[in-house]
Amino acid sequence: MPKGKIVKALSGFYYVLAENMLYQCRGRGVFRKNKISPLVGDEVIFQAENEKEGYILEILHRKNELIRPPISNIDQGILVFSAVSPDFSAKLLDRFLVLMEAKNIRPIICITKMDLIADHVIDEKIRQFAKDYEKIGYPVFLMTTKEPETVKQVIPYLKDSISVIAGQSGVGKSSMLNCLDHRLQLKTGEISDHLGRGKHTTRHVELISLGGGLVADTPGFSSLEFTGIEADDLPNCFPEIKEFSIQCKFRGCLHQKEPKCAVKEAVENGDISSYRYEHYLQFLEEIKERKPRY
Ligand code: GDP
Ligand code: ZN
Secondary structure, eight states: OOEEEEEEEETTEEEEEETTEEEEEEEOSGGGGGTOOOOBTOEEEEEESSSSEEEEEEEOOOSOEETTTTEEOOOEEEEEEESTTTTOOHHHHHHHHHHHHHTTOEEEEEEEOGGGOOOHHHHHHHHHHHHHHHHHTOOEEEOOTTSHHHHGGGGGGGTTSEEEEEOOTTSSHHHHHHHHOHHHHHHHHHHHHHHTOGGGSOOOOBEEEETTEEEESSOOOSOSSOTTOOGGGGGGGSHHHHHHHTTOSSTTOOSSSOSSOHHHHHHHTTSSOHHHHHHHHHHHHHHHHTOOOO
16 A cells, blocks of 8 residues: 655545655545544555545554644754844743754754844844854754845755744744745635635645655644653753763752752853753743743
């Protein structure tokens, strides 16, 4: 039986991409017994009825999934933050990074609206943040829609991956998607206008082929809460803390007040940024207390 990937779900049909052919499929119901319904992003076994239609027989193992947008098997998260308006927040970025690391999603960081920085001190600050995050191992792109080629820097990173765009409202996610590919613009604008349902249209996601990979046409991220992340998991969600924690004296060291903690030493030596460590401690408290964010 052929294997394919669901790239779109609409009106009870699943569109399965297999070897450059798109099949409009229905589920055969076998997976309904397991209370699992197909998601965009799923790898499936299907049976082709003809060159255009078929049936989904089996959903293969999902490595992860999101609720918003409803999509599975996400490889990469494109985190969009604006330099200004709204102002860049390293703490919010760290929160997104933790959520992605916990789901095994590889993050890349985009800082938009670089054209709006009026003050050279802020410009310096943003460039220093970019260096800090690159040092940790995250790709960082500084961009402005005024110069589309700065946005298109991310295209080579899309290859062979399913990517989802995430970030606060107003940072420029839609503008970025539009700049990457005009088909993405058609998807967000046209459908809701045409049906006249505006913003409350039930969202359907579609994966768009771009740069040799697939990108979700709908930005989003399910939640900013650390639900499902335990205190022990948190050090592993900060790559540089994870790296140094191997040298801590105590196994299970949470790098707070424990003696001979290699992470605290690395902070003191400047090998780990103090603001990253501060955010780690704050998130750890939040997880321990499970207190709401505000
Ligand atoms: P979203 O909510 O994240 O999708 O943000 P939008 O794409 O809707 O952008 C919010 C506002 O920021 C819009 O008015 C955009 O025109 C503006 N914007 C987005 N990117 C840039 C940029 O690089 N430079 C400037 N000057 N404005 C931008
Ligand atoms: Zn430690």
